[in-house]
Amino acid sequence: MDSHANLYATVDLGAIAHNVGVLRDRSGADVIAVVKADGYAHGAAPVARATLAAGAIALGLAQIREARELRASGIDGHLIAWLHTDQADFAGAVTDDIDIAVSSPRQLAAVVAAARSVGRTATVSVKVDTGLARSGISADEWAQCVDDLAAASSEGAVRLSGAMCHLAFGDVPDHPLNSLQAQRLDDAVADLKRSGMAPDLVHIANSPAALTRPDLARDAVRPGLSVYGYSPVPDLGDFGLIPAMTLESRISLIKRIPAGQGVSYNHTWAAAEDTYLGVVPAGYADGVPRALSGRLGVHVNGRLFPNVGRICMDQLVIDLGPDGGGVAEGDRAILFGPQSAAAGVPVPTAKDWADGVGTIDYEIISRVGSRAVRRYVNDPAGE
Numbered sequence: 001m002d003s004h005a006n007l008y009a010t011v012d013l014g015a016i017a018h019n020v021g022v023l024r025d026r027s028g029a030d031v032i033a034v035v036k037a038d039g040y041a042h043g044a045a046p047v048a049r050a051t052l053a054a055g056a057i058a059l060g061l062a063q064i065r066e067a068r069e070l071r072a073s074g075i076d077g078h079l080i081a082w083l084h085t086d087q088a089d090f091a092g093a094v095t096d097d098i099d100i101a102v103s104s105p106r107q108l109a110a111v112v113a114a115a116r117s118v119g120r121t122a123t124v125s126v127k128v129d130t131g132l133a134r135s136g137i138s139a140d141e142w143a144q145c146v147d148d149l150a151a152a153s154s155e156g157a158v159r160l161s162g163a164m165c166h167l168a169f170g171d172v173p174d175h176p177l178n179s180l181q182a183q184r185l186d187d188a189v190a191d192l193k194r195s196g197m198a199p200d201l202v203h204i205a206n207s208p209a210a211l212t213r214p215d216l217a218r219d220a221v222r223p224g225l226s227v228y229g230y231s232p233v234p235d236l237g238d239f240g241l242i243p244a245m246t247l248e249s250r251i252s253l254i255k256r257i258p259a260g261q262g263v264s265y266n267h268t269w270a271a272a273e274d275t276y277l278g279v280v281p282a283g284y285a286d287g288v289p290r291a292l293s294g295r296l297g298v299h300v301n302g303r304l305f306p307n308v309g310r311i312c313m314d315q316l317v318i319d320l321g322p323d324g325g326g327v328a329e330g331d332r333a334i335l336f337g338p339q340s341a342a343a344g345v346p347v348p349t350a351k352d353w354a355d356g357v358g359t360i361d362y363e364i365i366s367r368v369g370s371r372a373v374r375r376y377v378n379d380p381a382g383e
C-alpha cells in the first residue's frame with residue numbers, strides 16, 4: 001500500500017459485509033452484489049471478495065471487460081455482465097465462464113457464434129426490457145429470442161442461467177410500474193419454461209427495491225449503491241447501512257495571508273481579515289466537484305473548515321481562521337465519509353456533496369478518481 005499518497009479513499013470492507021447482510025435481511029433474498037465501475041470506485045476486486053465472503057451469491061458488472069478483469073484478479077465466483085456492443089469479447093467471456101446477459105437476438109447470435117468458436121457452452125442470461133426502455137430485450141424481439149435460445153440450448157451452445165430486468169422507478173417504491181415490470185418478467189420466465197428452459201436465477205431489484213419491496217425479490221436482489229452503504233431512498237431512512245468510503249487527505253501547507261488577499265484562481269474569495277489558509281491536496285481530477293467551490297467544508301480535528309476560492313484540479317484551500325484553528329500541516333483532512341468517522345461536528349457525506357451540486361450520491365462516489373489511493377480496512381476475509 002502506498003503510504004506516501006496525497007489522497008486516500010479508505011474503504012471499510014467490514015461495512016460492505018455488513019451492508020450485504022442488511023440487504024439480505026431486508027429483501028429476504030440472496031444478494032448479487034453489483035461491482036461495476038470498479039465497485040462504484042471502491043475497487044472492484046476487494047469489494048468482490050468482501051461481498052462473496054459475506055455471502056453474496058454472484059457479482060454484477062456492466063462490461064465483459066470488467067468481468068474479465070475480476071476473473072484475472074482471481075475471483076472465481078459467478079460473474080454476470082450485461083452491457084455489450086457488437087465488438088464485445090464474447091469469446092473471452094465464454095472462456096472465462098462469465099454469465100453473459102443478452103439484450104437482443106443479435107447479441108445472442110454473437111454469443112452462440114463465440115461459443116462454437118471456443119468450443120464451450122456459453123452461460124447466458126436474458127435481460128428483458130420490462131419497461132425501462134434502455135438495455136434489455138424488447139417485447140417485439142422476445143419471441144424470437146426464446147426460439148433462438150431454445151435452438152442454441154438444444155445444440156449445447158448455450159445454457160440459460162438467469163432472467164433479469166431493471167426497474168425504472170425502483171426509488172419510488174409504490175410506483176405501479178414496479179409491480180408491472182415484475183409481472184412482465186414473471187411472464188417472460190413462464191415463456192422460457194414453456195420452451196423447456198427454466199432459469200436458475202431470476203432477479204429484478206436494485207438497491208431501493210431490495211430495501212423497500214421484498215415482494216419484488218425473486219431468487220435474488222441485485223443492489224449496487226447500498227452495498228457501499230448509501231440509502232437510495234434517504235427520506236425512508238438509512239436502513240442501518242454504513243457508508244464504506246472515507247475520502248481523506250492531509251493538510252499539505254498552511255500559510256498566513258493578510259486581509260484583502262484573494263485566494264485561488266480569479267480570486268473569487270478574498271480574506272476579510274488576516275487569516276490562515278490550509279491547502280488540501282484534492283481537486284476536481286480526484287472527484288471533488290468544482291461546482292462546490294466555496295460551498296464545501298473539510299473536516300479537520302473535529303471541526304469543519306470552509307473551502308474558499310476555486311476548487312482546482314489537484315487542490316483546494318480552506319480558511320482556518322485568524323488563529324489558525326489549531327490545525328497543523330499533516331493533520332488529517334476528511335472530505336467525506338460516514339458520519340461517525342470522527343468526533344466533533346458531523347463529517348460531510350457524499351450525499352451532502354450530491355445535494356450541493358444537484359446530483360445523486362451515485363455520481364459523487366463513482367467519480368472518485370484513480371489518484372486517490374484505495375486503502376482497505378476491516379477486511380472480513382481477514383486479509
Ligand SMILES: Cc1ncc(COP(=O)(O)O)c(C=O)c1O
Nearest residue numbers: 034166206207222223224225226
Ligand atoms: C442492470 C443494473 N442492475 C442493478 C444496478 C444497481 O443499481 P443500484 O446501484 O441502484 O442498486 C444497476 C446500476 O445502475 C444496473 O444497471
